[in-house]
Amino acid sequence: MYEKKTFPNLNCGLDLVGEVLYGKWKMRLLWFINEGYLRPSELQRKIPDASRRVINIQLKELEDHELVIRTIYPVMPPKVEYSLTAFGKTLIPVIAAIGNWGDEYQDSLKRVILKGYPQLA
Amino acid sequence: MYEKKTFPNLNCGLDLVGEVLYGKWKMRLLWFINEGYLRPSELQRKIPDASRRVINIQLKELEDHELVIRTIYPVMPPKVEYSLTAFGKTLIPVIAAIGNWGDEYQDSLKRVILKGYPQLA
DNA sequence: TCGAATAGGGAAAAATTTATCCGTATTGTT
DNA sequence: AACAATACGGATAAATTTTTCCCTATTCGA
Numbered sequence: 001m002y003e004k005k006t007f008p009n010l011n012c013g014l015d016l017v018g019e020v021l022y023g024k025w026k027m028r029l030l031w032f033i034n035e036g037y038l039r040p041s042e043l044q045r046k047i048p049d050a051s052r053r054v055i056n057i058q059l060k061e062l063e064d065h066e067l068v069i070r071t072i073y074p075v076m077p078p079k080v081e082y083s084l085t086a087f088g089k090t091l092i093p094v095i096a097a098i099g100n101w102g103d104e105y106q107d108s109l110k111r112v113i114l115k116g117y118p119q120l121a
Numbered sequence: 122m123y124e125k126k127t128f129p130n131l132n133c134g135l136d137l138v139g140e141v142l143y144g145k146w147k148m149r150l151l152w153f154i155n156e157g158y159l160r161p162s163e164l165q166r167k168i169p170d171a172s173r174r175v176i177n178i179q180l181k182e183l184e185d186h187e188l189v190i191r192t193i194y195p196v197m198p199p200k201v202e203y204s205l206t207a208f209g210k211t212l213i214p215v216i217a218a219i220g221n222w223g224d225e226y227q228d229s230l231k232r233v234i235l236k237g238y239p240q241l242a
Numbered sequence: 243t244c245g246a247a248t249a250g251g252g253a254a255a256a257a258t259t260t261a262t263c264c265g266t267a268t269t270g271t272t
Numbered sequence: 273a274a275c276a277a278t279a280c281g282g283a284t285a286a287a288t289t290t291t292t293c294c295c296t297a298t299t300c301g302a
Binding site: 004007008009010011012013014015016017018019020022024027028031049064065066087090091093094095097098099100101102103104105106108109110112113115116117 | 145152222230
């Protein structure tokens, strides 16, 4: 496990959010869990661009930050389900606002993003 | 300048937002520009935790993504001012929502974040 | 018995981001 | 004359994140 070497920034609300939400797939994980995709294998299928490993790591961080709860069912083959905590649920409207903005401006966004990848023009 | 080696994810709104907003200081930069801190030196003073270098780099990316405009005044010593584009302004309510959530839950957030830094307990 | 699905960790590499340090240039101030 | 403020870029190092590859274990079905 990677051990952080620097101190987190805690100066303002944006800093604090960054500390728990700054991870490539975290908002997507929270979103899909909220939509009812609760099992790790389901989440991996919903986010095929993410490696299985990083999904596990980020789920663990979300759990450590008390945004999700991990429930293990003592069955075989193993079954695990994640669910949002009350705290995690308060984030859903925020993530929705972000996603909605992205959807609303998707054309502009795709255009300006692809400018940076000239090999795709 | 660093050349990206992998393809961006453009599948959903959250992906698109990530491509333009995923950078440690980008939301803060947009926020402060919106508040009227327009010059690079002002922004550096507002965000002392960020290196001067990364502020320049992220401002450049925001400019490339058409969220801000950079205006150079031909005076000496040099004067540069950033301002939000119309597109950039549409992000302000989103950033406000994120920051407000962080402010609202700052106590919980600080607690769960600091759990991960046992040397500070 | 072999392979798929389930869940997930360790080690190491690769990619990316951020920080540090040094350099350019001009003007005004001490 | 030296130094601060302005703005910015290159090179490199450090930190961090993400990927890749390999491993354990169990049960069911072909």
